[in-house]
Amino acid sequence: MDGGTVKTTPANRPSSIDRHVGxxxxxxxxxxxxxxxxxxxxIGVTYQQAHKYERGINRISAGRLFEITRVLNVPITYFFExxxxxxxxxxxxxxxxxxxxxxxxASISNQRHQEALSQLARALASQQ
Numbered sequence: 001m002d003g004g005t006v007k008t009t010p011a012n013r014p015s016s017i018d019r020h021v022g023x024x025x026x027x028x029x030x031x032x033x034x035x036x037x038x039x040x041x042x043i044g045v046t047y048q049q050a051h052k053y054e055r056g057i058n059r060i061s062a063g064r065l066f067e068i069t070r071v072l073n074v075p076i077t078y079f080f081e082x083x084x085x086x087x088x089x090x091x092x093x094x095x096x097x098x099x100x101x102x103x104x105x106a107s108i109s110n111q112r113h114q115e116a117l118s119q120l121a122r123a124l125a126s127q128q
Contacts, residue, residue: 019056021065021079026054028072030099033106042071 029039040050043064052058053068060068069076108114 017080017083018059020083021060022054022056024079024081025068025072027099028074028078029054030106031102032072033102039068039071043067 029036034042036050036054037047040047043050044067045053045064049058053060053064065076065079069078072078105114105117108117
């Protein structure tokens with residue numbers, strides 16, 4: 001083996017747990033209306049690294065995961081919910097709709113429009 005070659009073994013490859021944690025990070029980031037660049041800046045990594053975390057391509061160290069919990073304002077257990085055999089990796093239609101709603105809301109640049117939409121949602125919710 002030459003000095004610059006690193007042997008990749010199955011133990012070094014991200015697992016389904018890494019992908020699950022990455023997906024949970026992505027879901028929460030979108031719910032908060034943060035871009036990948038914003039989150040990357042907040043946790044002190046590059047955009048590319050944040051992208052790799054969310055895809056489960058790169059593993060996340062304990063210290064970095066702790067920092068992500070602080071930025072996303074969730075307990076560390078949030079990232080592991082659904083790993084106990086439940087098939088949480090595929091979102092149900094309501095979860096998908098909520099995620100899409102959060103993504104669309106975050107892309108509205110006019111604050112007055114955001115406030116109007118928020119008031120509409122509150123009014124509709126109170127009619128139940």
